[in-house]
Amino acid sequence: MIVSTKxxxxxxxxxDLAQQHNDEFIPLKDIVTRQGISQKYAEAIMALLSKAGLIEATRGKTGGYRLNRAPKDYMVGEILRATEGTLAPVACLEDDAVPCAHSKVCTTLPLWTELNQIVTSFLDSISLEDLTHKRIKSKAATSK
Known part of the structure; x- marks a missing residue:
């Protein structure tokens, strides 16, 4: 799994929206300035996030974007799935995958299945609030 730039x-x-979270709409120009992202690329990302119901948008003089929920109620996995489509490490584990003819005899499928579960569980355990406040604890680091 490689997470794209998107x-x-x-x-x-x-x-950024979580840090500004106060029910006001944040102009896109402010977000792109703080984040160093091109306006056009940010518009495409905002469209995906809006379509997924993760953010609310409004137009006009006081227009912009805001979160639909509190930052603690968003999980990193949910956000990435909205933009990436899948987080599966191999095609046969994607949600819309055609059943693989080799799945019954595939010796590597258990490895990919376990990896998929670990990644999904990890990303779904980190809230946007955790990410914003840098509260991510590595399970690998604590098991040494």
Whole structure:
């Protein structure tokens, strides 16, 4: 699994909105200035996030974007799935995958299945609030 620039920028935009979270709409120009993202690219990301119901948009003089929920109620996995589509490490584990003819005899499928579960569980355990406040604890670091 490689998270694209779109996915990484979506997390940056969402953390920016979380840091400004006060029910006011934040102009896109302010977000792109703080995040160093092009306006056009940010518009495409905002469209994906809006379509997924993660943010609310309004037009006009006081227009902009805001979160629909409190930052603690968004999970990183949810945001990445909205922009990436899938977080599966191999095609056969994607949600819309055609059943693989080799799945019954595939010796590597258990490895990919376990990896998928670990990644999904990890990303779904980190809230936008955690990310904003840098409260991510590495399970690998604590098990040494």
């Amino acid at each position: 996915g990484r920028y979506a997390l940056r935009v969402m953390t």
